[in-house]
Amino acid sequence: MEALLGKTLAELQTIAIEAGLPRFVGKQLCEWIYRHRVTSFDEMSNISVKARQTLQEKYAIGRIKPTAEAVSVDGTRKYLFPVIVERDQSKVESQQVECVWLPEEDRTTLCVSTQAGCKMGCKFCMTGTLGFHGNLTTDAILAQVLYFPDLTNLVLMGEGEPMDNIDNVLRALNVLTSEWGLGWSPKRITVSTVGILQKSGVSALQRFLNETDCHLAISLHNAYPAERAAIMPAQKLTPVEEVLDIVRQYDWTHQRRLSFEYICWSGVNDDTSHAKQLIRLVQGLPCRVNLIRFHQTGDAERSMTAPQKEQRPTFPASDEQRMVAFRDYLSEHCVTCTIRKSRGEDILAACGMLVNALA
Numbered sequence: 001m002e003a004l005l006g007k008t009l010a011e012l013q014t015i016a017i018e019a020g021l022p023r024f025v026g027k028q029l030c031e032w033i034y035r036h037r038v039t040s041f042d043e044m045s046n047i048s049v050k051a052r053q054t055l056q057e058k059y060a061i062g063r064i065k066p067t068a069e070a071v072s073v074d075g076t077r078k079y080l081f082p083v084i085v086e087r088d089q090s091k092v093e094s095q096q097v098e099c100v101w102l103p104e105e106d107r108t109t110l111c112v113s114t115q116a117g118c119k120m121g122c123k124f125c126m127t128g129t130l131g132f133h134g135n136l137t138t139d140a141i142l143a144q145v146l147y148f149p150d151l152t153n154l155v156l157m158g159e160g161e162p163m164d165n166i167d168n169v170l171r172a173l174n175v176l177t178s179e180w181g182l183g184w185s186p187k188r189i190t191v192s193t194v195g196i197l198q199k200s201g202v203s204a205l206q207r208f209l210n211e212t213d214c215h216l217a218i219s220l221h222n223a224y225p226a227e228r229a230a231i232m233p234a235q236k237l238t239p240v241e242e243v244l245d246i247v248r249q250y251d252w253t254h255q256r257r258l259s260f261e262y263i264c265w266s267g268v269n270d271d272t273s274h275a276k277q278l279i280r281l282v283q284g285l286p287c288r289v290n291l292i293r294f295h296q297t298g299d300a301e302r303s304m305t306a307p308q309k310e311q312r313p314t315f316p317a318s319d320e321q322r323m324v325a326f327r328d329y330l331s332e333h334c335v336t337c338t339i340r341k342s343r344g345e346d347i348l349a350a351c352g353m354l355v356n357a358l359a
């Protein structure tokens, strides 16, 4: 059954008219679904019982509940959601994805999934070892957000590459940031990507930059192209230099934030040479670099299958001292740099660890 969640105001008005109902019922639906966050038609008290019955014959609200939850010692929570995904254009399948709820003193962030699994195959990422199981529909992306009443920030950094599901991601961002929708400020939403993907016509990244005001985070991890290609196959299709050509053409003066994600491996990408190359690459861009510790814990490895273990890099994570030195070198050369705190590592909820282990 088709979900109403994810539809625009105009689409809901069309649905009302096609069901033989007045156009204003579309506005009422919009308010019930996005403002009042109802989970059933029964709660729509200003829409007649007959009209609700007519709509229910063809549509569902589209809200979903998690089937499992894990709680970290640091308060982070990971949830497993049953979702409908699209594959091979029209095929629709049931899959599962994880999302992560991250409470902090001054904010509560949700790390949202946009695909079940991922086809990018980054060697350091456990999600990449799952392979690709489908694009989340717009309602499945939004249902993760709507389950949590207390969010202040969203990061689309869960399972999947958002630019590879750009149509549904843009639709979800439209609902999230429209006044008739969930009314989020785009400045509280960050979308992560390994880079643009070769699509016909306008690239996914260009569409994201043109059609939204949300922040952009680029997964970089190594500024030397050959070394990046060795851990991120996407580099071979879309060199990060090409990604930055597009990013450089964009006007970043309107409080829209650009950041680079950089996982640090000891003796691999955390020395002065790599810092210098990184500085050269981002030169002139108003950006921030976020250093991330590589998550390689015994517990995490134990829950992986043999092929997943094979795909993981064997090089060790950088220690705190090397990360601090790398950060300081960048800062001294006028590149804003922070070390991101790891969260939820004990429940496989930290960066690059989502493998539907709750399933």
Ligand code: SF4
Binding pocket: 118, 119, 120, 121, 122, 125, 126, 127, 128, 129, 158, 159, 160, 161, 194, 219, 352
């Ligand atoms: S890092 Fe992101 S793009 Fe790369 S495999 Fe993992 S989920 Fe996919």
